[in-house]
Amino acid sequence: MPEDRDDRSLLAITYASIEKLPDYPSIEQSTATLIEMLKDTVDLIAEFTAQGPAGIGRFDSLVLAALIRSQSTVVGFLAMIEQRNKLCAQSMIRFQLDSAMRLIGCLIAAEPEELIEHILNGGKPSKFKDLSGQPLNDFRLHTRLSSEYPEASRIYEQTSGYVHLSVRHIAGIWAAEASRPDRLVFTSPDALPHWDEIQIRATMVGFVWATSCLLDLAFKWQKGQQNASETEARPENT
Template sequence: MTDEELKDFFKSYDLLISDFKFLAKGIMKDQTPISKVDIIALSIINRTIAIVEGFRTLINNNNTYSALHLIRIQIDNLIRYFSILIAEDDNYIDYILNGNQINKFKDKNGKIFSDRYLVDKIEKSYQGVNPLYLKYCGHIHFGIEHIERIKMSSDNLEALYTVVVGDLENYSNEEKNEYIIDFTAVSLKILEIIGDWLKTKEKYVY
């Protein structure tokens, strides 16, 4: 994407944020009791909106390096919300609302809700989450990705590379396009599965 195309694309994030707010409004519809699942869904929506805003701001400010970390956090929103859909334990919602760590929860089948377990489960319903999870864990946890990022090609034929610190935008357009597509896909998936909850709620409550 050119800078102008990128600017136009990010305008669509205004619509995405509006969709999330509309979804939240539907969950909080007048005369409808707020359930425990609603509280979790609304919290995920709120966090998702904040991350969409943050991602857009960082990309626009030429800080792709930091923006990448938000993709992994958006994936966290997806898998943590999905966890309430697969929990075969009536106590799970209260467990979350009481402030306990999701990755320490053990269901009645003895399964611990680690990220790895949840990603494996969600992959069965939404293919493509697992490779994204693995890809962006490599960005959020310090490792070879961060080491390689300070290496730049050198004009010195005797040098393997030049070390550059503080250049936060040494990413190709192809890389940036890939990151934006991935982030958008995850955000839309969150919108979809929470939207499914609203449809279920409307079916049985209204």
């Protein structure tokens, strides 16, 4: 392991201050990765819509909605990185995770068709149950997602403090370098909270990871649909 690499988990590094930069991609490298993911997203959207509305099934519609949401989220995330807007950028990780959780929820739901329609109408999955009878609340969804993508639950928990109003937001007004145990100093009220490069780089890795989970689910669904179509089109042996 390189001397400058931190051996803690991704999330421990993302949400804790450390002195040395770990062996993470640079901001420029992660940006390039996300731009490639944007291209993959556009390609997937084109594939899902190639046959027109008649070729889009119910679950296809949900995947398509997730891809369109992801496309906008990636563009917005990159803008927040450029602006060094920590509080907005951190919460965007959950946007991607939220979409992935809903996709996998529909795959394990006892009533998938009804759940898909419910979600597309803006409803919450928690009103439905999975095949084992467990309610599809956020805990069930992110733990099930973790069985496919092991970091999901930890990222869900760590980003909750940015999605919901919490101490993470008020912490942004303290000037860390100027403050002392007996004297807290405020930052300028018109300045965004300070964001160290290590935190930016780690946040980008977390966002890339969450986006890759969503794209992986979409790719798998699209591949499954293609295989099903090829099977149906194949002539039976006589």
